[in-house]
Amino acid sequence: MYYPRFDGTHTDSVPSGLAGIITLPVAIYGFFLFPDTPRTTKAPYLTAEEKALAISRVPEIPERTPISWGFLKHCFSTWFWYFFVVLWMIAGETESFSSNALLALYMKSHPTKKYTVSQLNNYPTGVPAVGIVSTLFWATLTDFWGGRRYLVGYWIGITGVVTGALILAYPESTSINFGMYYWAGSVYACQATFFAWANDVLRYEEDSLRAVVLASMNMGNNAINAWWSIVFYGANFAPYFTRGMYAMIATSIALAIWTTLLVWMQRRTDRRREHEGVYASREEKDPVSVQNEPDENKGAY
Template identity: 50%
Template sequence: MSKIKYFHRGNKLPGESFLVFKIDFFILTFCCLSYLLNYLDRSNLANAYVSGMKEDLDFKGDQLTQINTCFTVGYILGQIPSNVSLHYIPPSKFFPGAMIIWACLTMITATVKNPQSIMAIRFFQGIAESTTFVGTHYILGSWYTERELGKRSGIFTASGLAGTMIGGFIQSGIYTSLEGLKVMRGWRWLFIIDGIITLPVAVYGLFLFPDTPGTTKAFYLSQQERELAVTRLQPSPTPKETETTASTSPGSEKAIISENPPSSTKEQSPFTRAFVKKILISAEWYGFIILWILAGSSESFSSNSLLALYLKSNPFNTPYTVQQLNSYPTGVSAVGIVSTLFFATLTDIYPHTRHTVGYFIGVIGIVTSGMILAAKYEMVGNQTGVVMGAYYWAGAVYACQATFFAWANDSMRGKEEVFRGVVLAGMNLGSNAVNAWWSILFYGAGMAPWFERGMWAMIGDCLVLVVWCGGLEYVLRRRERGSGGGVVV
């Protein structure tokens, strides 16, 4: 109960509550709208596919999966460069610029004549969208404390899931109302509308996004609030720092010497050999990249739109309308939103338990895969209800996005901002690098409706994830206790 009271009230500094209210409004509105539109764009490719694009463009075999892989390759290439760019280019310029590029590419997609054109467009779209997810987690870690970060990360992640969820309803509405308008198919109108609604959000960010605490020039933050935004995030003195302070001579100035300098100090350039070496020998680099590779693979059911593909190729010959094919999979995102917000809030109250979410999603992945395999092997009666229930439940694995990136941000407090940015980008780079071939190998569209190979891959991935979460938490806790916050690998 005391933890819950502290979470709600805490020991806030004068003016801190109003500061948090302001940054919540301006940062979360832009980041959440940006991510919602980002995911709306991604999910609507699958929505368009089941709404006539497959037949109109004469898709063959796994070409839809290949298009997703082209996007993933561009997304991978943009990860670290985009997050490092935030160290030099104001986020208020970089984020909106990327949004304008991907909005234009989205609208161009409405003109395509074959799947190969979409492959080229999605590659460059992946580069443009690469900064949205990891860039936002970098920004959130720059502004929010440990007891605030999880919930904000959860709200941000939930906005992306909301984009996936409403995408199905938008496509259904467009198909009903705009199909054939100006002699153009409804799925083409979807891409045009997606691009148009993205542009106002980019303009909003250009004028109102506050950058980072140390660089912000936002007119709605006073000088005192800008200083408070920096000082409230300074790490508390560690045991080693306290010992150093106590050992200073009487009358001398008691300067605290930390192995992890605060973010207000001059940061290393990310282009030096020393900095690269520091990254590559750190526990965070390997620990969190492998963590997110495993966790990202646990989201494969949803990220590859398996429920939509299952319904499209239903083994029980149940007919579904275009509206149903777009609407039914939205339940996956709804489950993901609830799960994300619940665990993000809970782990803000108990921030040292963020790793336990890995145990939860590990069990989910194993059980839901088993349900789908059992439905395939049983084949007594129509098993579609069981399969849909399993895919809906599997949406709960999205809880790991907010909690794992908050866990990574928490573990790197006090390190250089660019170090944290590179590790966060490395996490998503690693996950997407694996997903580029993982989805083709285990979840290709040609493997519908059962994706049997993918079910066994999910079970193996989730078993390893559970073990890795426990091991990483043990290593980080042992280092924290043994070094008082210093860097030990």
């Protein structure tokens, strides 16, 4: 495996096995410290009260056998799969400025300014730095505000439209290009928050359905990203990536619209769940009167 450098050379060949060694500490950490599910956790850092609280937040759901036609039919008959997979297919491409190292390509292909090798290797690292700060900020904020993950969708929508439009409007301005690429790094926040959003909405569903939805989100994004970066952000489009800027604006607008639709579906589902909970409690108190209710009242929402 060769790692390109911006001085036109390559580093020494590194076996792919050695390149993956960094994952071993993470795997060891996860084996001993990841808490598992609330009912099976043996994490030493959780007290009995904390385990009980976790169990109370995730009601027990009868598990279904995932390898069956019935399970597949169930997966594709709910809105969860379609809406969250499309959400991440769109949102994943709003990270294109960062994931395709556009700032580095912009610097390397700058028509007038020549950057040193040190600058080419160091300046673009500010983009993922912004992404780290943004991820921590939005994950903490949306938790503090009761899990309003959809706010990140609107932030990304604004970010994509503004950054793409300003780069299109001022392609010769180095300061604007740098500023917009750094700002665009903040869209990294969507990874943590959107997968958390899917987990939040699916917490009342069986674990197998949630696993399928989360895996499909990644699969859908990878299927799009396999060709998206080539069509819109290839190195031959540097330094201005005009086609990519229009794609970013369109994708960001689509994300804001899709986020709104998903919020509507979530609230609709929350109302249905609330209704079913009230219905169950009423039936325990007075099963005869509830059974005699008109069908249209039982099927609300």
